[in-house]
Amino acid sequence: EAGVAQSPRYKIIEKRQSVAFWCNPISGHATLYWYQQILGQGPKLLIQFQNNGVVDDSQLPKDRFSAERLKGVDSTLKIQPAKLEDSAVYLCASSSSGAQQFFGPGTRLTVL
């Protein structure tokens, strides 16, 4: 089966610019997750969707980050405006039962 797809793989922007990441989960997976992984740290959950509804966005900096999953399939994560501390790898994952998550390759964001 095809894995979780993410694009772009790399993005370099200047602070105060905006950026968007895209994720296409494994077909049939109802749950989709966005994680932020800062260098030297483990992934931190930003937002979790169940179909097209938000289950948990408690760690999403809502003043600058937004995410949507309008049709319950693919999802976009946006940052506007970006800050230097947003430099990280953004990982998307999906699961069907919730017990195991499958991860995409990630998008490496560098904010200058």
Next chain:
Amino acid sequence: AQSVAQPEDQVNVAEGNPLTVKCTYSVSGNPYLFWYVQYPNRGLQFLLKYITGDNLVKGSYGFEAEFNKSQTSFHLKKPSALVSDSALYFCAVRDIWDDKIIFGKGTRLHILP
């Protein structure tokens, strides 16, 4: 709230020797436990999980982990290390009543040829 600790930032092991990467956890209920591996510029790859049943769990690439409820540990082990095992390893925990998975900070495993 659940938490997971990986006390070692880096573990160095000679090729052919057994390896152990440590993980302890804290959850309010019964845990689901996971190990993931991350190679450079790659996403996380699933290694193994403990849900219920036998405390010794076998996973991909010859890795195994032992669930110890009394010590709240889930250490990752392999009898004979390979240079290709060098990577970043993450332990993760989930409470069975909560869909959120919490990751440790990771342990870098360096296998010396």
